[in-house]
Amino acid sequence: MSEFVNMTIERSNVQLNKADFESDQMVKWCPGCGAHAILAAVERVFPKIGYRKENFCMVSGIGCSSRFPYYVNTYGIHGIHGRAAAIGTGVKISNPRLSVWIASGDGDSLAIGGNHFIHMIRRNIDVNYILFNNQIYGLTKGQYSPTTPMGKVTKTSPQGTIEHPFTVGELVMGAQGTFYARVPDNNISLMTDAMFEAAKHDGTSIMEIMQNCIIFADKAHFDVIGKDAKDDNMLILKNGAPMLFGKNNEKGLKLGETGLEVVEIGKNGTSVDDILVHDPYDKDPGIHTMLAKLAPPNFPMVFGVIRSAMFPTYDDLVEEQIKYAKETSKIKNVDDLLNSGDTWEIN
């Protein structure tokens, strides 16, 4: 883990630990819910990030995921359905010296809140967005969501859904996202790493967590991240490392003429040198978009930080414009404003 370059946010002068971020509220998620692991990862990563504990601000919308602020001892605001991105945008613009974390689900982010989600990303507001993707509406007890696979039987699709689901990564790239990571809820260290990288990234950081809803969509991601499936179906990306997967890293991704291809090391003269090396910092989203779209059965699904590209953030540009205006404008206070332009005296 590298050092932080962005020093906008004041750091703690004492070493914080997990206990500093544990709230006194009873955690009311179902036993076995993937959200517990996400909470554990957050409590683990916040002390590592090292900001003053008062400088963290949690924001959420509505849904199981959105109870999150109550369970972390930071400043927090639990909003209304779909609007976490908009609320978080206001928090960050209002005070860019805060580390803003948004907890939201697939319905909250991509259905009712879809508009705010894409515009937050497009503006590159410097917030860290944890998207709990369990492919179902949990809090309302089992209706399909915008990420539910087509054909899935749910309480509102008794014959199977007839909607094409969103791929979160594709949507993020389409909205000109600058940071996208995908992690499974059963790997806390991978989650923690992604969260740390997200915090480091200056801009909107989307972390899609493949989260399990044990009650209404149990094992939805097991074909990819389950114990028996993961070796062949998960490719964990690392900066500067070749994109290898398989039980013994015997498979890899190669950039072919028409796109990405799965190849086996040692077969047809393929060596590790032929394998694509991951560069999350590449500004060009081309490869990142291709990677985000990969899915079994023909490809592995990629995990880790897929994209982390530097672009100006909205909140920084706001500060710059204000600074410039303050330096150059003749109007320094409201009295100046009131008396600017055409005025006249009456005696």
Add this chain to the structure above:
Amino acid sequence: MAKKKRSVIETESVVVKFVGDSGDGMQFTGGLFSDSSALAGVDIATFPDFPSEIRAPQNTIAGVSGFQVHLGSEKIFTTGDMVDVLIAMNPASLKANLKWAKKGATIIVDTDAFDDKSLEKAGYKSDPLDDGSLESFRMIKAPITTLTKESLKDMGIENKTAERSKNMFSLGILYYIFNRDPKTAFAYFEKKFKKDPKVVEINKIVIQSGYNYADTIEVLESVIQVSAARMKKGTYRNITGNIATAWGLLAAAEKSGRPLFLGSYPITPATEILMELSKHKSLGAKVFQAEDEIAGICSAIGASFTGSMACTSTSGPGLSLKSEAIGLAVITELPLVIVNVQRGGPSTGLPTKSEQSDLYQALFGRNGECPVIVIAASTAENCFYYAYTAAKLSMEHMTPCILLTDGYLGFGSTLFRIPKMADMPAIIPPMAEPNDTTYKPYKRDPKTLARQWAIPGMEGLRHRIGGLEKEDIIGTVSTDPLNHQKMVEYRAEKVEKVADYIPLQEIEGEQTGDLLVVSWGGTYGAVHSAVQELQQQGKKVSHAHFHYIMPLPKNTGEIFGGFKRVVVCELNSGQFVNYLRMRHPSNVYHQFNKVQGMPFMINELSTKFNQLLEEK
């Protein structure tokens, strides 16, 4: 040129309206005329009247754009019912506006624009300039386009460019009619277009030509003189309601020490507030043009949680979209100013027309028990003070405040006596102290019932708030039935307690009499003028104009008793009168309503009042 002797008629007030094709520059010409009148010390009120289409088909009634200005040597309160001087640049604009011209009004027309095609497009069967239909008016028929081109023939500019200056020619005629030196306009042009001396030169030539033309042909046997108004000493400027609203918010931010945040989405007729605040980054204003109305208010709620003086501006349909979020601000007990520049509804309704039909929405338009402070401005000028007050009440009482203005106030302008910031009342939000070990998110000030404002970054005060019901004092999530009832009552009582901090309701005129006229918001000018007219006739009529609606001033219940009749006038079907019936049911209220997207006429009000006075 030897100055001719002209007879001058002194008048206290005169209404001038500029009409033409949208895109003819009528707003600009009207604005220039009213600004230069204001500089001459005359009291003014202006109102633009334009279609919602940016460029409707040329020379059609739908494309008519207008600008009305009322000049007075006494304090004036409206932009005027009927027009004394009408400048009509084409047949369509004449046709659409003739009904507003007083009998005997002066009408200036550009005869060049009255060709067969334009007459037909305007729906004239015969040329009104020839068929005798305008005999009751004082007509000034001038070939304005031809004369404008002629006056510019040495400037080496294209015909099209020259033609576009024709509105300045009519302005020159007006300067003559109003016995005013055209040079007063020149100074304005020199300042406004200092980077473009040619534009200044062109406009000077054309205005002077118009003036000379009027002088040479002696368009009228007499000219009009509106003397300077007797106004309170001070520095003045002209201001529209929307600009005044924006400035009032900036003033409140500066006074409170809380940075201004506006989250907003463009919507007619409120957009000017968003545009104006965008200009003032030098005052630290953070303006976020959101992706929609909901994001506008939600970003403002986020900013409020973070310690900004947060605002959102909108009009009726936008307020509908913001309803759920207003509830969030109510339950989280965060300050938030919601400016609603009302327009005609429902739905998209009449976007550019004015109405007072969002009162119910402001008072009641949310789920749950969800009271907010509601106040209303009544003049373009006092939009400044009520925007300031909205921010003050919202922050000091830690609850949202809806400020109601309307399109008529927002677009209209009046003179504004510039206050000094040092004289504005203090704004002291209940900020929490860092490391206050007794801090609890929902602990209340016993006087106001406001909770404290602890903002992210403050040491020792980490807490969570949100849209779920909260436990009294400690602020954790609670579904306890008795706690919910208590919190509902607290939120309501907190808003009611604002009545302790607002002025008592005043009555203009005697405290007892035959008729009390009640009004609220943007109708003040017309209602005041009508009441004044009747008072001058010796009738026992008084006027109570409300600015504070939720809560009502504490003496509201007492003011009605002294009058034989009470009539509530408003530009809706009776929303305020029904609210009064609900809050103060023991009185009998008559009502006078109009829902046409148009302001009240003084005349229709006084007719109604006389009728009520005559009824036994």
